Amino acid sequence: MITYPLLTKHSTVGLTAPSSGVPHELHDLLKKAIAKMEEAGYTIKCGETVWKQHKAKSAPAQERAAELNKMLQDDSISLITPPWGGELLIEVLDLIDYQQIKPKWVLGYSDISALLLALTLKTGMATAHGTNLIDLRGEETDPTTKQWENVLTTEKGSSVTQYSSQxxxxxxxxxxxxxxxxxxxxxxxxxxxxxxxxxxxxxxxxxxxxxxxxxxxxxxxxxxxxxxxxxxxxxxxxxxxxxxxxxxxxxxxxxxxxxxxxxxxxxxxxxxxxxxxxxxxxxxxxxxxxxxxxxxxxxxxxxxxxxxxxxxxxxxxxxxxxxxxxxxxxxxxxxxx
CATH class of the missing domain: 3.50.30.60 (LD-carboxypeptidase A C-terminal domain-like)
Structure with a gap:
């Protein structure tokens, strides 16, 4: 059996950086992405790691894992997404409390896909390989990328179809x-x-x-x-x-x-x-x-x-x-x- 989280409008979204965070000179991009999510009706819970980057990671592994575990165990959060990928996600895999995870979507790609696959294989909870948060900052979103929301709001037992881009x-x-x-x-x-x-x-x-x-x-x-x-x-x-x-x-x-x-x-x-x-x-x-x-x-x-x-x-x-x-x-x- 697979556990399918469900995203609903006005859900709470947790932002954390289990791999790379955003350096100071690019904070404006992250602020724009957060504003777009809030405009769409989501409540944002933003961790500290997303605003930091040093030596190929947002923070030491223990700090990244602690923030991620807190969000994974938070019943109020329906979706966790990082700003983007990175290099050293693998350092946190052994620090996650897989037994205490509450069902919720985790969305991302690149380095984040190591977390996504590990979560699904270890727990049977579905995870979502798709857009990063920072790529949702535009004035509009292309039809293919935009489907992330349609997919994550699909209820258990239902199907969702996507098509190749133009x-x-x-x-x-x-x-x-x-x-x-x-x-x-x-x-x-x-x-x-x-x-x-x-x-x-x-x-x-x-x-x-x-x-x-x-x-x-x-x-x-x-x-x-x-x-x-x-x-x-x-x-x-x-x-x-x-x-x-x-x-x-x-x-x-x-x-x-x-x-x-x-x-x-x-x-x-x-x-x-x-x-x-x-x-x-x-x-x-x-x-x-x-x-x-x-x-x-x-x-x-x-x-x-x-x-x-x-x-x-x-x-x-x-x-x-x-x-x-x-x-x-x-x-x-x-x-x-």
Whole structure:
């Protein structure tokens, strides 16, 4: 069984930085994002860590964990979200009191996805891989990103469908701010190995492959136990996004996941767009995708709306998912059962 939190209008949102906080010179961006959330009717409980950043983290691990634990145990908070990702979220995983968590959404991506996946695997509570708070500061929000709220207000037993974006952002341009925050200039095309129509069904799990791979072999990456306790051996749809690793490292990571049993009983793989897929000796990301598709004999879809080339679909770890791809367009339906 999966526990599904529920976000309602006028809920309380907890802001904390279990990875990186916001340095002083960028506080204005965070203030704008908070104001937008308040305009939307949410009450904000803001921790101290979000306003700090020193040596690749918002604060020492004990301080980050204490603030996070307080929010995880707070019945009044329906959603916890960080300002953005970072580098050293993994330091707090062993300091979380998993037994005392009250059901609530945790939303984010990048380094935060290590927390999201660990929470779902350890507790069976669904978590949300999607937009960061700071990217909601614009005068308006693009249709794909905007779906985060629709997804998190979906009730248990119901389904929610999202569609691939029309255009995506190839690179960040902070020097030229836009009303939507993102500069959506490139046509979105979801691609499949073999180029044909793809359909897959299974429980949704994943995150930023750079950091969730660090959970393999730890108590926070026990996929086998999660299967037994929460999804009764249903197949898994894995979604991955690549922030920084080259193609050879991507290949090593996928092989490690396979050897560790993470990819057992997998119905399909989804890979987000990435500017980091740098080829090694002519070995491309497409080569990697072809190899893993052939080895596992499952469909592989790539260049989806997930990760550091926004916008991105809100994927729910633990949800029952159906993904359909045809003619470069994607449809993701998630059922909270």
């Amino acid at each position: 255009k995506y952002q190839k690179e960040w341009n902070h020097e030229k701010p836009s009303p939507q925050v993102f500069h959506l200039t490139e046509p979105t095309v979801w691609k499949t190995i073999g180029g044909g129509q793809v359909e897959m069904e299974g429980r949704v799990l994943g995150g930023c492959i750079d950091v969730i791979r660090n959970l393999i072999g730890t108590p926070y990456g026990d996929v086998a136990s999660f299967r037994e306790k929460h999804i009764v051996d249903e197949p898994i749809i894995w979604y991955f996004e690549n922030c920084e690793i080259n193609t050879a490292d991507l290949r090593r990571t996928l092989v490690q996941m396979k050897l560790a049993g993470w990819l057992d009983h997998t119905s399909g793989l989804l890979f987000g767009r990435s500017a980091a897929n740098n080829p090694v000796d002519g070995y491309t990301a497409e080569d990697v995708y072809h190899e893993i598709a052939n080895e596992l004999q499952i469909p592989v879809v790539y260049d989806i709306d997930c990760g550091h080339q926004p916008p991105q679909i809100t994927f729910i770890n633990g949800a029952s998912g159906k993904v359909e791809v045809q003619n470069g367009k994607g449809k993701v339906t998630q059922t909270f059962r």
